[in-house]
Amino acid sequence: MKHAVKIDSAELRMVHLPLLTPFVISTGTMTHKTFPLLILRGGGLEAVAEGVMDPLPDYLEETTAGAVDLLRNAVVPKLVGERITSSADIAPVLAPWRGNRMAKAVVEMAVWDLWAKALNQPLWHLLGGVRNRIEVGVSLGIAPLDVTLDRIAEAQDQGYRRIKLKIKQGHDLALLAGVRNAFPDIKLTVDANTDYALSDLSTLRKMDAFDLDYIEQPLAFDDILDHNQVQAALKTAICLDESIRTAKDARIALQMGAARVINIKVGRVGGYAEARAIHDVCAAFGAPVWCGGMLESGVGRAHNIHLATMPNFTKPGDTSSASRYFERDIVNEPLEAADGLMSVPPGAGIGVTLDYAYLDQVSEVIEVWTA
Ligand code: OSB
Numbered sequence: 001m002k003h004a005v006k007i008d009s010a011e012l013r014m015v016h017l018p019l020l021t022p023f024v025i026s027t028g029t030m031t032h033k034t035f036p037l038l039i040l041r042g043g044g045l046e047a048v049a050e051g052v053m054d055p056l057p058d059y060l061e062e063t064t065a066g067a068v069d070l071l072r073n074a075v076v077p078k079l080v081g082e083r084i085t086s087s088a089d090i091a092p093v094l095a096p097w098r099g100n101r102m103a104k105a106v107v108e109m110a111v112w113d114l115w116a117k118a119l120n121q122p123l124w125h126l127l128g129g130v131r132n133r134i135e136v137g138v139s140l141g142i143a144p145l146d147v148t149l150d151r152i153a154e155a156q157d158q159g160y161r162r163i164k165l166k167i168k169q170g171h172d173l174a175l176l177a178g179v180r181n182a183f184p185d186i187k188l189t190v191d192a193n194t195d196y197a198l199s200d201l202s203t204l205r206k207m208d209a210f211d212l213d214y215i216e217q218p219l220a221f222d223d224i225l226d227h228n229q230v231q232a233a234l235k236t237a238i239c240l241d242e243s244i245r246t247a248k249d250a251r252i253a254l255q256m257g258a259a260r261v262i263n264i265k266v267g268r269v270g271g272y273a274e275a276r277a278i279h280d281v282c283a284a285f286g287a288p289v290w291c292g293g294m295l296e297s298g299v300g301r302a303h304n305i306h307l308a309t310m311p312n313f314t315k316p317g318d319t320s321s322a323s324r325y326f327e328r329d330i331v332n333e334p335l336e337a338a339d340g341l342m343s344v345p346p347g348a349g350i351g352v353t354l355d356y357a358y359l360d361q362v363s364e365v366i367e368v369w370t371a
């Protein structure tokens with residue numbers, strides 16, 4: 001069969017990439033991007049995906065150690081030797097295991113890449129994408145006002161389509177007042193990464209004064225219900241990120257009015273099947289979505305770009321130029337935005353190839369499986 005590919009081997013690595021600038025959010029500071037990388041080989045093809053979990057569970061519950069354990073001891077050994085005839089073939093392999101959507105996404109996304117390459121199709125064609133470049137903005141970490149103003153001016157010069165500011169309690173209203181004073185007309189959003197509670201409603205209400213496109217994830221990572229009370233009290237749209245793992249989460253949030261916008265990260269929700277289901281639920285509710293990021297290397301960045309070509313990704317996403325994060329990337333193809341637009345890398349699958357010379361310097365092989 002022409003459009004089937006057998007997974008001949010798999011290779012799991014741990015990658016440590018230094019960040020050019022420490023990235024500060026309400027839950028902590030990242031100086032390095034550490035992530036598991038899965039390479040699948042078969043039919044002369046090579047497919048790849050990276051995990052978005054952190055070494056410690058400070059964004060969501062999963063950890064790199066936990067993901068590696070699950071991938072090594074349960075998922076990847078089941079995959080090697082399997083014949084893939086469709087991206088849907090992966091679902092029954094992952095089905096027995098609860099939760100762990102970030103770990104499962106690594107496998108699911110690599111299988112989609114392999115399947116697309118077997119069909120000699122760019123991944124976005126198989127996803128039903130409608131554009132070959134996507135609108136992007138920047139996500140700016142927590143920093144003093146003067147530093148933030150400089151970073152905004154730079155991003156504006158580069159043509160980015162919106163500015164997202166990380167905020168936390170006590171680093172919010174004065175920052176926003178200073179930013180709006182200097183940049184009255186920019187498209188602006190904030191992301192609290194869960195730092196507020198319902199008792200902070202008066203602070204959150206004051207954010208209505210700053211013409212924000214949305215306020216991202218003000219309350220707890222495992223809450224949807226209380227976000228409903230925040231959304232009901234504000235003019236500004238609430239956008240959920242951490243709270244949304246499944247299409248059911250999205251349906252509940254939109255049905256009860258806990259949010260009006262959803263941030264989809266394919267690596268957070270378990271892969272493309274769930275990301276598409278969330279996309280479709282949001283479209284049915286008339287709620288726009290956008291593609292979030294987790295400071296991914298070129299591998300995850302390329303996956304995100306393909307996802308964001310789908311029709312309901314109507315707000316600028318976080319997939320800005322890789323050179324903003326890394327001195328050197330682990331892929332050969334530069335993923336650089338121009339005038340706030342990121343082009344889909346051409347070619348089959350995700351359209352990027354591993355730069356093994358550099359990858360070998362910044363990673364260790366954890367395990368290799370052969371059929
Ligand atoms: O909440 O979107 C988030 C980075 C790390 C953890 C959480 C988040 C982020 C970002 C960065 O906002 C987005 C990016 O530039 O990749």
Ligand code: MG
Nearest residue numbers: 191216217241
């Ligand atoms: Mg977020």
